[in-house]
């Protein structure tokens with residue numbers, strides 16, 4: 001299914017073309033419960049991949065989460081079939097089922113909540129205007145600062161994340177410093193999705209070192225690149241890219257390259273692996289935060305239950321959520337209050353599907369199909385290099401068609 005965004009979100013590899021494509025998973029038990037899971041982010045439906053898992057899952061007891069991991073994510077069998085992200089969505093659904101069956105929220109299955117609400121950062125993207133309304137463009141410094149001010153006044157954010165890697169680094173530096181000037185009390189983070197070279201990352205990192213930075217997120221590609229940046233920049237480095245499993249986490253601890261590990265319930269294969277990883281980070285005194293790979297309310301609930309139970313969560317979480325026009329959960333989109341979203345209280349994940357919305361947005365997916373997440377609708381012949389050097393031009397205003 002596909003849910004519209006306020007405007008197309010630009011990033012270093014291309015864009016979200018005015019909508020998210022997400023695959024909703026429902027796991028039913030023989031005693032009548034239905035657990036919810038969600039996956040997506042790359043612009044395509046994963047429906048067939050989940051259908052292919054059905055024979056592995058029928059008859060499995062949802063309480064047996066460790067067995068589930070080995071049944072579908074055995075590390076050597078995964079050389080052929082990497083199902084980490086599929087496993088995540090099934091794990092969400094099983095935790096939802098267990099919580100419903102026991103009448104407790106998922107966070108109570110995971111150690112219990114330490115906080116009732118999870119703070120979020122503003123997650124600012126450069127955006128194309130919506131081609132139908134002409135609204136929503138974020139390209140100039142002024143547009144960016146206005147957009148951040150609007151989000152701050154609507155939702156109460158006190159931390160701002162600039163998603164970069166779109167325009168030349170010097171231009172994005174100017175944007176970042178303008179945000180710092182506009183919101184001197186707030187903290188900042190910059191994430192160009194590893195589009196910068198090591199040397200450009202060092203230059204950028206040194207140029208923001210005087211600001212109130214949470215961290216510099218994936219300025220460059222690879223643990224070795226990040227280690228070189230870290231050796232010359234006095235800002236903590238974060239990643240959601242090169243430490244996304246336990247092998248990489250171990251490698252990063254043995255030879256430190258990244259200070260803050262951004263835990264993504266999809267990339268790590270579920271909520272429980274994120275909690276395990278957070279425990280390792282707690283032991284070694286690495287920072288953590290909750291990462292967003294794009295979400296509707298079901299995935300957002302997994303991020304909230306995760307954020308609720310992590311003792312060492314010292315940073316605001318990320319969410320794309322406020323760029324969405326709607327959601328498929330009952331009661332409509334979850335709301336920000338004071339920059340935070342309340343952890344659902346109901347049993348399981350605490351969110352239920354709105355069938356009518358699901359029907360409406362499944363229909364919209366059938367009409368629009370997927371999109372090329374790693375292409376830019378405004379530059380059809382372009383594709384990203386790593387490190388990139390072919391930046392978009394911040395002086396050009398486009399409203400490209402989105403099909």
Ligand SMILES: [Mg+2]
Pocket residue numbers: 191193217218239240
């Ligand atoms: Mg990132």
